[in-house]
Amino acid sequence: MDIQNATALVTGANRGIGKAIATELVRRGARKVYATARIPESIDIAGVEVLALDITDSGSVAAAARAATDVTLLVNNAGVSTFAPLVAGDLADIRREMDTNYWGTLSMVRAFAPVLAANGGGALLNVLSVMAWLGYEHSNGYGASKAAGWALTNGVRIELAAQGTQVSGLILASTDTDMMASIDVEKNRPEDVAATAIDGVAAGALEIIADDQSAAVKASLSGDPAEFYSGFAQAR
Numbered sequence: 327m328d329i330q331n332a333t334a335l336v337t338g339a340n341r342g343i344g345k346a347i348a349t350e351l352v353r354r355g356a357r358k359v360y361a362t363a364r365i366p367e368s369i370d371i372a373g374v375e376v377l378a379l380d381i382t383d384s385g386s387v388a389a390a391a392r393a394a395t396d397v398t399l400l401v402n403n404a405g406v407s408t409f410a411p412l413v414a415g416d417l418a419d420i421r422r423e424m425d426t427n428y429w430g431t432l433s434m435v436r437a438f439a440p441v442l443a444a445n446g447g448g449a450l451l452n453v454l455s456v457m458a459w460l461g462y463e464h465s466n467g468y469g470a471s472k473a474a475g476w477a478l479t480n481g482v483r484i485e486l487a488a489q490g491t492q493v494s495g496l497i498l499a500s501t502d503t504d505m506m507a508s509i510d511v512e513k514n515r516p517e518d519v520a521a522t523a524i525d526g527v528a529a530g531a532l533e534i535i536a537d538d539q540s541a542a543v544k545a546s547l548s549g550d551p552a553e554f555y556s557g558f559a560q561a562r
């Protein structure tokens with residue numbers, strides 16, 4: 327993917343990782359960057375085209391696909407985390423995570439697949455999470471939505487291969503944004519995650535691992551889960 331020739335659209339570009347990705351795309355000289363958000367007035371990035379977009383609203387998604395017909399790189403970044411546990415958490419929170427992180431992302435993929443095809447195939451980047459690969463108290467509804475997003479990413483990669491669309495997933499752990507403001511752990515900088523993400527897309531990587539923590543969790547998947555989760559319990 328040639329970033330300088332790309333016309334990108336980033337969801338949730340008003341803050342956090344989405345803002346960092348849109349800013350980095352402008353910095354690298356992308357031809358055009360559509361920065362989108364539920365409240366477009368909240369976007370503060372020089373050099374972008376602003377679009378209103380709520381990924382859980384099918385009318386809004388369809389309107390964005392009609393407006394941005396020149397997109398060659400779609401970045402599905404928008405997401406929510408409610409920290410609801412699966413067993414005792416509020417079902418409305420768990421559904422909101424699935425509605426946004428899974429159904430919203432799928433809605434964007436379906437709306438923009440024909441746009442990408444018409445523009446030569448292009449690329450699609452889904453911002454996932456290391457939580458797709460592990461259980462963790464208070465993040466399990468979120469983790470399930472990101473695991474669904476991971477399966478979606480792998481699935482649409484196959485479905486869109488014939489039209490030449492490169493489909494990548496970004497896996498990351500803790501990054502310093504509003505989403506993680508209440509969690510006191512070591513965090514990556516959104517700017518670094520954005521740079522790694524765009525390097526990965528440019529290099530044609532299908533899975534982009536943004537940090538050592540995510541790489542360690544991925545490596546653990548080939549082992550006995552009992553080993554991984556006992557280490558986890560000791561660390562608490």
Ligand SMILES: NC(=O)c1ccc[n+]([C@@H]2O[C@H](COP(=O)([O-])OP(=O)(O)OC[C@H]3O[C@@H](n4cnc5c(N)ncnc54)[C@H](OP(=O)(O)O)[C@@H]3O)[C@@H](O)[C@H]2O)c1
Pocket residue numbers: 337338339340341342343344363364365379380381382403404405406407426430453454455456498499500501502503504505506
């Ligand atoms: N921060 C981390 O440690 C971390 C780790 C792993 C993965 N991630 C993933 O990274 C992505 C970005 O998260 P972040 O950390 O930057 O979180 P954030 O600071 O909370 O930002 C979330 C963004 O998603 C947008 N959004 C939420 N629902 C939306 C909807 N229905 N339609 C359009 N936009 C919507 C928000 O817009 P509003 O301003 O309108 O709410 C905001 O721009 C998410 O997919 C998240 O799951 C983050």
